Amino acid sequence: MRRPPRTRLLLWHATAALPVLGAAAAFYGPALARTGGVWPAPLDDVYIHFGFARAAALGHPLSWIPGNGYSSGGTSLIYPLALAPGYLLGFRGPWLGLFAALLACAALLDLCSSLRRLLEPRGPGAATARWVAWVAPLFVVAVPLLDWSWFSGMEVALLGAVLGRALVAVRRAELAPPWRRPAEQRRAGLLAALLVATRPEAVALAAPLAVAVAHAAGSLSAAAALARASLPTALLLAAQAAANRAFTGEWGAAGAVRKLVLSNPYPTPLEKAVEVLKNLTALRVQALEAALGGPSVALILPLLGLVAALDRRSRRLAVPLLIGAYGSLLLVALNTTARFQNLRYAAPALAMLLVAAALGTEALARRGRLAAGVAAALAVAALAAPSVWFARQIDHFARSSANIAGQQVEVARRLGARAPRPRRVLLGDAGAIPYLSGIPAIDGLGLGGYRGMPFARASVHGVPAVVELIERLDAAERPDVFALYPSWWGGLADVFGRRVDAVKIEDNVMCAADEKVIYEADWSALAPPGERREGALDAVDIADLVDERAHGYAFAAPRGGWVVGAVLRDDGGAPRFDAGRLIPEGREQSFAAGVAARGPAVLALRTDGGGPIALGVAVGRPAEDEVRVEVPERPADRWSEIRVPLREVAPGDLVRIRSLQGTFRSFHVWLLRP
Structure with a gap:
């Protein structure tokens, strides 16, 4: 029937x-056995x-x-x-x-x-x-x-x-x-x-x-x-x-900015x-x-x-x-x-x-x-x-679940148990750590978002660009601990962090590295937020994407403009961090001047140590009118400054800086009163 x-x-x-x-x-049974009862x-x-x-x-x-x-x-x-x-x-x-x-x-x-x-x-x-x-x-x-x-x-x-x-x-x-x-x-x-x-x-x-x-x-x-x-x-x-x-x-969404091949400049x-x-x-x-x-x-x-x-x-x-x-x-x-x-x-x-x-x-x-x-x-x-x-x-599901429980979940447990309780943790696209520890976090890769700041785009350009965004934060808002893979964050973890703990797993099949390290932060080499140079008509902090966007900054891409960072001594002898870009020979960078009124100015360019180079500087004029500037060898342990007098700069003028000889390591630009 x-x-x-x-x-x-x-x-x-x-x-x-x-x-x-x-x-x-x-899938869930073997994974639960591997995680020791933590839901896989x-x-x-x-x-x-x-x-x-x-x-x-x-x-x-x-x-x-x-x-x-x-x-x-x-x-x-x-x-x-x-x-x-x-x-x-x-x-x-x-x-x-x-x-x-x-x-x-x-x-x-x-x-x-x-x-x-x-x-x-x-x-x-x-x-x-x-x-x-x-x-x-x-x-x-x-x-x-x-x-x-x-x-x-x-x-x-x-x-x-x-x-x-x-x-x-x-x-x-x-x-x-x-x-x-x-x-x-x-x-x-x-x-x-x-x-x-x-x-x-x-x-x-x-x-x-x-x-x-x-x-x-x-x-x-x-x-x-x-x-x-x-x-x-x-x-x-x-x-x-x-x-x-x-x-x-x-x-685009932060995931597209961070992960798409097309986003890499x-x-x-x-x-x-x-x-x-x-x-x-x-x-x-x-x-x-x-x-x-x-x-x-x-x-x-x-x-x-x-x-x-x-x-x-x-x-x-x-x-x-x-x-x-x-x-x-x-x-x-x-x-x-x-x-x-x-x-x-x-x-x-x-x-x-x-x-x-x-x-x-x-x-x-x-x-x-x-x-x-x-x-x-x-x-x-x-x-x-x-x-x-x-x-x-x-088996891979179970091993992967054990990796996450053994590393990310354990790091969250250790951070949550720290005394005094951390104020904010810097991490890279890590979900378990802030979720399970309850500690506020900044995702250095940008997928978590933080008050509209372009961390996702900065992470594509390079780690020093991420540090530039952290420099924008008030001192009390900056992360006081890191939970990072050292190999992913060279120039940040090793420069601004002091290793205090680490979690290492065996049989790693899923985590980005077998060891995640906890650091205490030291941001003393960063400039105070909102710092302004005396006599500055305008300034562009190179590799600070917020500043670059505000000035219509452009660099030589592709195969140029790579972000680098350094901590060198300033004029007062104090260590100071700055990020910059590499401008290869024959390529240029440019920005729109943000001066308030037309008039003469002095272009000041911060760079680090290195051999002799030559630059070409032009302001709102054809390339044949550019001024050639010979730059001698500079000491390796401190910041150096190149000064170029400009006859006239008007609001919105395009300032072009071309590398005529050698690679120019450009970290900061000021337009100063003459």
Whole structure:
């Protein structure tokens, strides 16, 4: 006797829960054993999300730490908001990870449910394809590399749930009667925007989904359908860019500024292209081949996706999924960290590819018994091949979780136990330390955001540029302790810090280094905030990005303008830090004069020690009128100053300083009264 639909649905949900919960237990169990009971988080970035979630729960949305102000550094806009209720319910400290795990399992079951709705056959061939909906959960958990990300505590599982609902919404917009279709199109557009709010590279899927909605408009206007499906995403991106610009001075998010290959000012376009190609190669070989079972069987998933793209019933979903999968990988390849952290940035592409393959399996199975047999054989091969990696990925998950618990969590514990309690800690993109210790922090890499200061951009230019921003802070606001990897922070940790503690782990597979060091800070070599030189008409603190931006400063890039820093003695014999840029021979730097009125001035240039060089100086005039300045050898232990009389400087005049002989090490520029 045929089961009633309700009973069959309950049975389907029960069978769907088995692989999802079984995979979760397989990952969390060994990891818990390795962490000694601390809820496993294989990435420190998980705790960054927890920090944003705590701030949101405390009434500070879009802030990493209450008091730090707006941050555009979160990789997901909505995931912290989904975690915030867990914090309010009492899931505090590492145990917010348990709430994240429950949320991940619920999200994956929701994705399975969406797949069931998409895969339940209708019309001719339904009888031979009905089994596909029952094996849909296996498509969700079949790839161990993807499972690692599903259960990591990151936003990937939530992305999966939103992905499934967005696809269902597009299908409903396709099948709805004309009077209902506009509402379904708007629903699809809102869910597509939610995809992008969950992971920014999902824009590669949101755009073709909007086109698919327009293609299915039928008797309605395709242009109006496209507007309904795409406008929410466009408004979201515009609002995010406007907020970033208003609060940080950057149109892009801090993560894009810090991590994108294109943000680095020093490499040439060819060097950037090579880096992107390296990322693409790694993603293709490791995520789209090895992780799927090897080059031969890895082709089955895209082949099944192609079958779906050729099928009349499924092509409006399959084509966007394939475009989204490979398009998101292209976007991810622009990320300098794409090859690291167990290829987590490839997870959305793998999810899209698996869903497309599930659609292709159903489309092929509808073609009759023989085709259904072929579909079953291909599905079994595609889903079984990656299983050889389960043991390794589960072990890597456990070892990574042990790394984070043993290093980042332990550093947080030690800092929290220090007496007197630290005022503020300087760290580099570390989430567990401020979240678990409760100590306010400044993220030197800029992803945490701090009162609109451009730490993300400064960290790309170089460590001394980060120090220049710290110099802008009041003495009481500067961090009094550091928790840093020494190899990442040369010129800061070793110059301004005194090592007082360290945490070293064995078997490091995830942390940036096996030892994280705690330092006490000594900022005595920094200038007091707001210091102004007597007689100065204008000043540009080179490598201070705030000052550079205010003066329209430009340096020789690419392959020039590298940031350097030094602590040398000033005229009074006191040690003084300054950062600057290297201007190679034949290249120049320039800035717009900020003097109040037209008149003569003296250009004063701070530099350090070195051999003889020659400079060319021009002010608002053609290059042939530049003044050549011979600079003799300078002592290595103190700052030196080069003075150039200028006949006239007007507000906004472009002052150009060219290196005619040798590399000019430019640290500070003043326009002084003559």
